[in-house]
Amino acid sequence: MTVDRAADLGALIAARVRDVPDYPQPGVVFKDITPLLADAGAFGQVVGAVVAQYGAGAVDKVAGIEARGFILGAPVADRAGAGFVPVRKAGKLPSQVIAASYDLEYGSATIEVHADAFTPGERVLIVDDVLATGGTARAAVELVRRAGATVVGVSVLLELAFLHGRERLDALGGVETRALLTVG
Numbered sequence: 001m002t003v004d005r006a007a008d009l010g011a012l013i014a015a016r017v018r019d020v021p022d023y024p025q026p027g028v029v030f031k032d033i034t035p036l037l038a039d040a041g042a043f044g045q046v047v048g049a050v051v052a053q054y055g056a057g058a059v060d061k062v063a064g065i066e067a068r069g070f071i072l073g074a075p076v077a078d079r080a081g082a083g084f085v086p087v088r089k090a091g092k093l094p095s096q097v098i099a100a101s102y103d104l105e106y107g108s109a110t111i112e113v114h115a116d117a118f119t120p121g122e123r124v125l126i127v128d129d130v131l132a133t134g135g136t137a138r139a140a141v142e143l144v145r146r147a148g149a150t151v152v153g154v155s156v157l158l159e160l161a162f163l164h165g166r167e168r169l170d171a172l173g174g175v176e177t178r179a180l181l182t183v184g
């Protein structure tokens with residue numbers, strides 16, 4: 001019997017991510033990952049699946065995007081044998097930063113990384129929970145590249161295809177976008 005592990009994991013994610021209508025504003029269906037995080041088995045499988053996309057040792061740093069990208073990105077970095085770099089919302093990092101601004105499904109924001117977070121040529125995997133319009137991930141790619149490092153990919157738990165984030169990342173060129181589950 002053939003077991004489709006990707007389909008199994010997709011079904012598990014679909015079962016553990018809760019839709020919250022009209023949050024944080026009317027018309028938005030918010031994808032709440034907290035039930036998945038609270039399930040030890042599901043959380044572990046998700047982290048393992050992202051690590052397996054590239055294999056341990058294939059990336060030097062994992063860049064996790066505040067806030068939910070921290071929750072996934074830090075254990076991915078640990079299991080992949082990589083360092084972790086926090087990509088933070090503006091004004092939170094203490095030392096010299098580089099910044100990028102962007103729009104997302106429900107507003108606009110600025111993210112920052114420390115200017116010395118990456119060594120030129122380092123292989124960086126960007127991790128977040130949701131890819132929606134792609135504004136956040138695109139800004140993160142821009143920051144990593146401006147810091148002189150190489151983006152090997154963007155990995156997310158959940159892609160909202162109807163918001164076309166993947167196309168925005170594809171337009172940058174050289175970015176491999178992977179989602180454990182794509183909806184819409």
Ligand SMILES: O=P(O)(O)OC[C@H]1O[C@H](OP(=O)(O)OP(=O)(O)O)[C@H](O)[C@@H]1O
Pocket residue numbers: 065066067068069103104105109128129130131132133134135136137165
């Ligand atoms: O593809 P986009 O349209 O850019 O949207 C995706 C981003 O939106 C959410 O973050 P949010 O800014 O809500 O921050 P949070 O993780 O702190 O809740 C999510 O965690 C992604 O980072």
Ligand SMILES: Nc1ncnc2[nH]cnc12
Pocket residue numbers: 028029030031032104105106130132133
């Ligand atoms: N609908 C959504 N749910 C969760 N996070 C998001 N980020 C952008 N859009 C989102």
